[in-house]
Amino acid sequence: MKFKSKSLISIILSIMMVISMILVAIPANAAVVDSEPVGAGTYYLWYTIGDNTNYSSFTKKVEMTADGSNYVASFEDSSLYPNTTIVCYINTDSSTITTGLNTLKTSTKGTYDDTYFHWLNVGGNYQQSGYYYIKSQVKSSFKVKITYNPTGDTIDLSKDDGSTPTEPTTEPTTTEPTTTEPVETTVPPTTAPVTTPGEYTITDATTDLNGSLSFSASGGTAAGTANSGDTVTITGNPVKTYFELDTVTVTGEDKNNIEVSGTSNTRTFTMPEQNVTVKATFKLNKPAYIQSLKEDGLWIDVAPDEYDTTATLIKWNNYKGSNQERNNPYTFYVPKNVDLSNAHIYNGFNSAVKLNGTEIPSKNTAVVKLTAGSTYSSENDNSYTVKVMQGSTNAMFLYTTKAGVASPLPTKKGAGASKGDVVRDGGVCKTMTNETAKASFSSAMALESVKGRGNSSWQASNEFFGKYAFNMKLAKKTNLFNIDTTKLPDGSKASGSKSYCLLANNADESMLRNALTYQLASEIGLLYSPEFSFVDIYDNGEYLGQYLVTEKVDIGSSKLIKGNSFEDINEDAVKEVTKNPEATIDKTTTKTTYSYTYANNKTYTPDMRYANVAPNGATSDKNKYPYDNTETRPAKQGKYLLEFEISDRVNDEPCYFVSPQGQNVVIKSPEYATKEQVEFIANKFAKMEEVAFTANASKTDLSAVMDVESFAKMYLIQEFTANLDAASTSYYITFDCSQTNPVFVANPVWDYDMALGQFEKENYKYTKDGKTLSPAKTDAWLAKYKRMDNSESKAPDKYSIQSQLASQNSAFKTEIRNQWEGTNGFYANIQKYIGDNGLIKKTWFDNINASAEMNEARWGFIANDLLNKANWGVKNTGANHNEAVNYLNTWTATRATWLNTQFTSDEYPVYTPSAPTIKAYAADGTTEISAVEAGSPFIIKVTSDLESGVVYRLYKDGVKVGTDRSDGNFDIATDESMVGSKYTYTVKAVYGGRESSASTGVEITINEKAGNKTVRVYFKSAAASAYVPSFSLDNAAATVMSRTPKTSTDNGTYFGSTYSGSLKFYWFFKDITIDTSVPHTITFTTKNNVNATTSYTFGAATEYYFAVDNLMGDTTLKDLTEMDEYIRNYHISATHMVYSATSDRNIGFTWAKDTEGKYKEYAMGTYLPDNNISTASLTDLTSSSLLTIPSALTPNAMLEASSAPSFFTIKSATLAQKITAEAEEVSTLQYQLLDVNLDGKVDIKDSTMMQKALAGF
Structure with missing residues (x-):
């Protein structure tokens, strides 16, 4: 791998110049050491930079200088990048390379400054064959200082900050004072060369994460510029030595590509007479990467055609369990759709390895035929058993770093008592999806951070599991695995999010409970229910296990909860007030109280905590700080996200309040809320709580403060799943200030891995009366009677809002039955999940089983039954994943049956829907209509308030048409065959299979589509059948109509159409071109003074038939077009x-x-x-x-x-x-x-x- 570099000679000269300057700066009469240090002699430091293992040419040399009993050398190099290896050794020969001094054993590695670099352990020692390995931490703008002590046989690392060598410990032999002048005064200042910008610019448009470019022009122009005709040299600067410059494209402003020469890390092109853009890609040298690891073992390349990250090179693993116990076999944990019949295996051993009959050379690769589920023996100096397992879900590959150095995520217990202890601040993410038989890979994406997540789940992982859950943040918005299916107003897909949760599902032996709950909540209409993907996750080449990837619960235009984020509003306001785009909010918090007065004049002053937010101690000013006044500044209104929390945790949160009833409510967004914001939302919540706890509050009363439908749906989710945390923690509600009359809405659902019968402990999930509840039972209430707070220290004497309404309020019970029993209700939706062919046992089990088995092989959670043995209350649901899924399927079906019996009992009143009101609208949904052109769609819309749990059914002329709709909107298509018809539409509301009476009918007439059209007009006269008539359109001059020759037998053309019967009656006809969008005046005249006129609007037909019965003295024009052909031909005969x-x-x-x-x-x-x-x-x-x-x-x-x-x-x-x-x-x-x-x-x-x-x- 090559880097931006000075020439080797210039590096050596510059280093020697600095050293010589330091020596020159010492006065001639300065103190001299009166005796040579132990190990005296001249030492030279040889070094090279890079991860390659061929160190036969150490051409970079620095002469070490005596410093007391030590020898010191410093050097710097522009090739120092994060995670770069420096290999060096010390000898006593200035001209030849000999074996380095065999020093620095493990026990005597010396000191180092890990802010900038650290020693690298290679093969158990920090040196090997006299070589010393150093890893740089940051891109160097500093010198590396190496201090060698021959006596102690040690080497120390430090940053050279320009200080002079230490004075000798012996008193000087002369009386001349020593100088204390800084040595840098003797070093002449360096001046940057002055260069002139070239005629044209060179722009680096490279987006590859693995390197950047630098440019130099033969004309010596300023960086990034060149003159026309200059030879421009492009140098690739990979971030790691095992990445190489791959493709380089130079494009002019005219969009044409310019020829580029060279194939190495340096490319050239001739500068044209225009500005250019250069874009490059870097390619991973996979064998070089494996060699750089200097580890024994085998790796499988799960993406052999991908070269943008090391993350897809997966190492075999003989770890199992939470303590990284090592035992045979070594296992390849391979994601789905990797072609195992052509497995690309890399050998890190120092000798060749034979696997399934194929020899893999040392430090190289070979293609081996493997089969999932098989076990093999590898043969080299040692013998290993190798097992192959293959997953069944999507996969994600991470390369996590800390301060630029590879830093794998923890994979054993004891990672840290706090989730905040685990933070990775960079790296790469790559995904693999399995929508087709062939794996599809994303490009490598930059990671911003990976952090530990969870409360009790983190504690369990740290104490028992060793497999952790994480929050992952990408550098750019990405729709991972197409999780976010939200459609934007223009119909396009959402851009996705930066923030995702990686849920370990350790306590859930089926690994399906969160997925089941999230999808069910979405199907019953709970807003912002998390979408998800089952994913096998790998980090730095190691299999972490099967995870559920979801969006993080947060508010924003591209986050899970769509809306205006007060977090952003607060931050923008601070920047606006300070006129400083870099200003940040003040996150210090203050605990105080707020005041709320009930309708009975009883005043409460509960606790609250707010953040100061305002910068530099500025005082709050509602005219100055838009985040302080949420009600009167609509342009700055946002959405609050609140979470119910238990007493033992609420004090860990920055901002919260306690309700008058004692409910702990955390303000999750904005995380740092102003005093005004906390007081505002706390009072809104207290009002909702007051209404909810009012005896016999009606649905109208409740609807003024809450979205009753969402709270009923949330209750059903909590009750059906027997969620042990029901309304005490992980219970979210939102309040959107941008709405005209905002109310609280229950959403989204979150954290159900210990629900649905997975938790069985009964000793602290109490009712408000102190009775125990049974979360594992299918035939017992839980959420209905559960107390407000789970904390042991909290007195169990209060209902939460949820249990208060579910157990005490009749109107809310009616809504519960409404949501449970409706056509698209809760009970109906559950049915698709249960049974042998349901989502649980069939679809999802088939989807994740192979990955779940890999997870179990790696961790052994089901076999070891960790939390049950630790008395955490987690139920043992089976001996393997299949049994765990069967248990979930059975429990879910049984629970649904019991609840159906309860919710359809007399305690829950039957709901009867009212007849809706409807209107017809044009396709825009706003223009009311009574007629529409053929080919144009229209909408029948329910305009009365939509009722919870009700679907709406459309009827046309009394016949049911289309599909029932819960939103009451029916899109109706029309075509030419409908022209001239009038239809009556009605709608009925349907609940629980029961229809309301029909709405008042809406009549819609289908008209001819506007535009010019050629039609044929036929005419006959009863009294003058032998006379040729004339025709006039819109009062124009009359023209004679045509008739068939008497010899013709073409009934279809000349008789109007074919008909049966013994009579033939001739028609006269005229072809005309008309505009069908407007009515026309048509007139027929005959020689016997028939003059029949009418105003007529032509429709979809291409032939029209008219007649008069003038035998009776009538000249009224009769339209026979719609008559059957045999009636039309005989009607009004002589x-x-x-x-x-x-x-x-x-x-x-x-x-x-x-x-x-x-x-x-x-x-x-x-x-x-x-x-x-x-x-x-x-x-x-x-x-x-x-x-x-x-x-x-x-x-x-x-x-x-x-x-x-x-x-x-x-x-x-x-x-x-x-x-x-x-x-x-x-x-x-x-x-x-x-x-x-x-x-x-x-x-x-x-x-x-x-x-x-x-x-x-």
């Missing part, structure tokens, strides 16, 4: 009758005046209108109100006369003739219907024509 010879069926109409003098269509032989169709059903005859029906004309009589009673036949027509002649009363309408030949009388001629019509013309 004889007013329609008959189908094919079916022997009367299908005709006549055009006559009704009793009101209006023209209407009537089916021949019937007495009432029947919607433009007629089968001449005999039952129609009995419903007439227009004439008295003779007994002979009853349906029975007609049936006797006719063999085809469903319509008129010749026989029935003959009978009708006879009966008509005998009828005593005939209406005007009936007279017109029977006067077939229109001669003004009904006689035998009419009957004959009727017969002919029935028989066929």
Whole structure:
């Protein structure tokens, strides 16, 4: 690996110059040691920098100078980077390299300053073959000082701060005073060379974590600039010696790439006449990395095609348990989807190793065929048993550092009594997902920090487990494993977060309890329920185990709880007030009291603690500090996150308050809250608490201070899971000041690894009356009666808000049943988790089982039953992971059944939903409509208040359509086939399978889509069927219509459409282009003075049919477009009758005046209108109100006369003739219907024509 460097000669010269200057600065008459120190002689310090093992050329040399009984040398080098190795030795030959002095054994390694560097232990000694290994801690802007004591045979390290050598301990032999002038006065000041900027700039756009670039131009211009035509040298500066400069791309402002020469750590290009951007990548030299570790062992490369981090090189491991017990076999813990049939194995031994028949050379690599679940024997100087296990989940690879040096996370108990004891301040993170059969890797991401997390879980890990939970913070926002599925307003995915929790799930033998609870909470509608991913985690090449990765509970635009963070508001305000962008808030806190007065005038003054926040002791000013006035500055309003906490822990938090009822409430965000903020939210909470503890508070009362639905859902989660911490700790609520009428909302859920039957201890989870509760029982209450505080020192005499409402408030009980029993309710959602094919036993078990087995092989938690044996109350749920999951599945199903019996009892009133109110809106959701163009969607929306646990069901013309919706919004599509139709939509509210009455209907008409369109218009005239008509559009000049030649047989084109029957009636037609978005005036004229006009809006059809029945003296234009083709073709014929010879069926109409003098269509032989169709059903005859029906004309009589009673036949027509002649009363309408030949009388001629019509013309 190469670094930015001075030339070797310049380094040596500069070092020698400094040494010579120091020597020159000593006056000639200065004191001289009167005797040589023990081991006298001239010593030389030889050194090289880098992690390589070939030290055959130590060309960097410094002559050591005498300093009392010691010899001293100092050096510095621009190649010193974090975690860089310096290898050095001392000898007595200035010209040749000989074996170094064999000094500095383990017991005599001397002192060192670990702020800057430290000795590196190699092979049990701090030196090897005379070589001394030093690790630098920070990038050097200092000199390394090495002090050699020949007498003690030791070497000490220190930072050379420029002090002079110590004076000898012997008195000087001359009377001349010694000088005390500082030696630096004799060193001439150095002046930086003055360089002129070049014509064009060179910008380093490298984002690779593993190195940076430096540039120099042949023209000698200033750094980062060059003149056109200069040769520019690019030097790669890797952060570690085992990374190498890989790809280099130089791009001009014109977006074209410029040719780059060279393949080593140095590349060149010719500067063009424009500015350029350079981007490079660095590549890991994997064998060099393994060699740099100087450790025996085997590594498997789980990402052989990835070269951006060392984190994916996983070392075999023979550790097991919390004390790192070593035993056979050595195990490769391999993540899912790694191709074991082509496993890339690296050998760190000093001799070759044979594994499964394949020899792996020393300090090198080979591809070996392995199989998951198999055990192998490796052969070299020693024999090892090697086992291969492969996980089944996503994976994450960490390389954690501290002060720039690799610093693995703890993997055994006793890491520290406090979670704050474990902090890593940098490193790399890389993820592997398994969405396909092939693993997909992310790019290496920079870590900002990894810290210990958890309260009791950290304590258990420190005392028993050795596997710890952590909070991880990335340098940039990243959506790890696509955990955050939030959609932004523009529809894009959320950018993710910086902060994530790595949950160890040590106490949960199934490793599923948190996941089950978080997902169930999300499905029942609890906001901001954590999303998660099951992940195998590795750190610095070691398998840590199976974890659940979630977002951290915090507030922010890209964090788990979406909203304006008061944390950010406070920090921004401090910067604004001080006019200093680097200013930080004052985190010192003050404990005091606040005051709250109940409605009965009783005043409480509970404790609170706030942070000073204001910088430099500035006093609070509401006009100056926007974070002090949360109600009157809407632009600065944010969201509070509160957590209920037990008494034993609340004092560990920066800011909190105690409610009048005694509830300890921690302000989690803002963590450092002002006095005004604490007082504000404490009073809001006290008001909610007062209402909740008021006897018989109604839902309306509760809704004024809390989101009742969310509190009921949170209670159900706590009760169903039998959470031992129910409403005493890890219970979160939010209060969003940006809302118009903000109330408290229960969310999110958190920390359920000891719930769902995993905890069985009954000696301190009390009711307020001091009775014990049983968190492991499936048939007993827990959250309903649990007291406020878990702490042993706290008197069990108070309910929390949750248990007060759940056990005492009738309105809240109704809401509980509502949320439990609804169509999308709690009980319905539980069903998908339980059973042999549910999420627990099937989906999730299949997903994590192999990884859980790896976790158990590494840690042995289930086998050792640690917390149960330690009397922590954690239940032994099985002998292995499979049994633990079966226990969880059974417990969950049994618990759900028992609770269903309770929540559907008379104690919990049945909820009946009200009929909703609805409106129709355009697709924008705001414009109310009654019509819409075809092809345009619209929305039916419930506008009344949505009811908890209720879903809404849509009906169109009385028929259920679509899917039930809990939000009451129905998106409806339209198309051209719907044009001209009118639909009535209604909605019903549905709860527990019970429907409310329907809403008032909303009518929507579907219109033709706006735009120009060509259509064909057909026309016929009953009285002038032989005359060619003319057509006029929008009062334009009339044009003659067309008709088929008489020889044509193309019914479809010229007869309107194909039809059955013995008659053919010619249509006249005209093709026109019209705008369908507006109505048009259409006019038909004939030679016999027909002039029929109407205003018409064209729809989706491409053919339209019109006619007039001018035989009756009427010129009203009749639209026949929507009629069936056979009716359309016969209707309004010259004889007013329609008959189908094919079916022997009367299908005709006549055009006559009704009793009101209006023209209407009537089916021949019937007495009432029947919607433009007629089968001449005999039952129609009995419903007439227009004439008295003779007994002979009853349906029975007609049936006797006719063999085809469903319509008129010749026989029935003959009978009708006879009966008509005998009828005593005939209406005007009936007279017109029977006067077939229109001669003004009904006689035998009419009957004959009727017969002919029935028989066929």
